[in-house]
Amino acid sequence: MPGAWTATAPPTFDAAAFGEQHIARGIGRLTKHVFEEARGSFVTTDQGVRLLDMTSGIGVVNLGHCHPRVSAAAAAQCSKITHSQINIGYSAAQIALLRELLPILPHPTLDSVFLWNSGAEAIEAAVKLARAATKKPNVVVMQGGYHGRTNATASLTRSKTIYGEGHGPLMSGVFATAFPYYAQFGLPVDTPEEELVRLALLQLDMTLQQQTSPSDTAAILLEPVLGEGGYVPAPPAFLSGVRDICDKHGILLIIDEVQSGMGRTGNMFFIEQSGVRPDVLIFAKGIANGFPLSGIASSKELMDRQKPGSMGGTYAGNAVACAAAKAVIETFREDKILDNVAARSQQLFGFLTDLQNSGSKAGDLIEDVRGSGLMVGLQFKNPALQRDSSNSAAQQPQSQPQIAPQVVNECVERDMLLLSTSIFDVVRFIPPLTITEDELRMACGIFKESMEAVAERL
């Protein structure tokens, strides 16, 4: 009978299966969980599983998921004006944000800002600015650097080939030079920092003599802490050496703090630790704690070399994202977030180095613990260093002899989200900067158990 009611229960909807069928396959994925809600350091799935989040959505929710002050500011902005188009008029929400943002930028010369949505867009904006301002075409990037997956940023990325592989032709005019990272030189972990800096600066000098002349080079673009390249902080001597080379040749220094910025490393921006002045600073991710917002900052003199109309974008500096970002900066100041970063960083480094030195099977797997603040990488001792650049343990388990993906899987089994990074055998800790002492202790316990489980199997 048409329309007859039957007492059978409706079939349960498998959201992950739906996603697998209808969401682009090009997206790699750590788990098949379907995230439905999140608060602070925890994410809850549609199946009611509560996971401890040591990823912060890849360094985005630095104040924890759904920080009440940030969510409230965004909600209030939603009832005021949501789309305040920047090519049509000034946005009050943007101006209110900039009044908070300018004082926390790492150098007083950074007094002119262009806001956009994603990190990759901001990278493109910086390169566009550098080319327009210097009238030179080329950009030097670091081996191991990651700047995004759009066509231009995939061209600038040197952390793994997967981001550009099969997608050519990529943007031309990009040259790579060495980063002071022992694994990229094939050197032992205890190679003195001065030696790595000397080698990397020598390579940069040669790059400018053998690959791209300074007269053709607009900018050197670098992450002061390699992210997708292995969580490797650049020594201050390297950063000041690069600054000197830029000054000598009239090349702009572009610092990508998309991942290392917004309190992640213990300072608002990592570059502050070296005192080096960027010509252009790029920020994104943590700036709006989950709302899409990015930007570049430079001197007004530099930014003014672009013609009006050459920059813009429909959603650039969206008003809701700006209101959220303003609340983020206020929260950093009022809740003394950097104090927690310092305390939790000490706790995490203490735990990891104790584990490394414990003489246990798990501890003996650890080669290096490094990072700054709550941007912490752990590299495993592994003679088979290179791994498949797709970095997807789920897709190609047979090509993953490394330890990092196994430890990550064990952590996920124990309801903790943790990411590996780079072609090297590295896991990275990026917890919310608001993580409590107890939550971090719990994370350390899960990590230790996961390491022990892997060590037993090896």
Ligand SMILES: Cc1ncc(COP(=O)(O)O)c(C=O)c1O
């Ligand atoms: C250092 C760095 N630059 C640029 C990007 C690209 O940012 P987005 O993914 O927002 O485009 C990322 C993203 O992970 C990053 O870590």
